Amino acid sequence: MISICIPIYNFDVSALITALKLQIEQTQMGCELLLIDDGSEERFKRINRNYSAECQYVELEKNVGRSKIRNLFLSYATQPYLLFLDCDVVIDFPNFLQNYLDQLPLQPKIICGGRLYPKEMPDKNRMLRWNYGVQCESQPSGVRALYPNKSFMTNNFLIEKELFTSVRFDERLTQYGHEDTLFGYELSKRNIHILHIENPVVNGDIETNEEFLKKTEAGVENLIHILNFTNYDQQIINSIRLLKTYQRVKILKPILKPIFSLINPILRNKLIKKGNSVMLFNLYKLGLLFCN
Structure with a gap:
């Protein structure tokens, strides 16, 4: 039913893969795990290659950016829906995958599950990302649904493969930022409204203040x-x-x-x-x- 798509860049996905495999076994539904490494450092690739036997794992020689790598999953996904997760998310809901599967009988075009940040405040040198995330990004589904396409974020969303084939991320954007904004805008132009549900992941990698500013x-x-x-x-x-x-x-x-x-x-x-x-x-x- 679902191709779980995880673009990787300089991150160890061991904990995420373990959590997803457990939930796939519990749901007993047809789900596949797809990992594409976007030109990470060798030390991360060595770790993540361990999953090549149980997941479809692809390595790119050079970094192609956040838009192009997401579009690339269409070449590998075999299921009618694609679930995109950032490589640094933490799955905190035991029924996370089932919550998405429960929506499929409604034949949704695209669903956003939302985002949370750790409750514990980080060190001072990571406070900017945490403060911004808590105040501006961690919104319940009812608030996000007021402006459904404006609230789109790429860290945790499910999309119909047929729709994603026709509305892709704009590959002219090669660096960080606002590829989700442009994607939500393109959906709006086609009168496709995003369904927002209460199924968040936790941001598991809070950047330093300087990294976030860059x-x-x-x-x-x-x-x-x-x-x-x-x-x-x-x-x-x-x-x-x-x-x-x-x-x-x-x-x-x-x-x-x-x-x-x-x-x-x-x-x-x-x-x-x-x-x-x-x-x-x-x-x-x-x-x-x-x-x-």
Whole structure:
């Protein structure tokens, strides 16, 4: 019934595979495990190769990026539904897989299960990712369903193979960030609405403040690419709070750009040291847009 698709990059998936195998055995349904390594370091590949006998395991010679690797699973999946999981997630629900299987009689097109973060606060040098995740990403299904396509995240979703064949991730996006935003937008254009259920995974790898800021900077660059890809479509601008804010104040760019050029390095250092303010983080992202 389901091809479980796990793109891997520099991570040991042993715990995730063990949890999934147990749930596959419990459900006694036709599920397959597919692993594709996206150019990881050799030390991670050595560990994950141990599962090549029990899963379909593929290694790419070089990193192709988050969009292309997800599309690549279509070449290997044999089941009518694909369940995508990030390699660093932790499955905390004993009925996680069954919860998705229970939805299949409804013939859903695409389902999002949601995301949680560890309850215990991390060290100070990882607080930014944790704070942002808890405040902005860990939303119950009822809240996510209010804006179904805007709330799409790639870390934990199930999609009909036939739909995914026709609506793929845009491979022009090769670095981190907002490939999920563009995918949700493409679904909206086709009047396909995402079903949100309460079936979250836990983010099991909290990046350092500096690592998260580097990813954020790449994500803002991707946002600019997306604006160009979509010819500044108002629909996608309205779906992203950062872009809506930028649109409202961009008339002040001659004034704000030099200001942000001065304060953004200060904001960055403050976020690296403390990482306790999502408001400052959002201001920093706005500054990145003005300075690009």
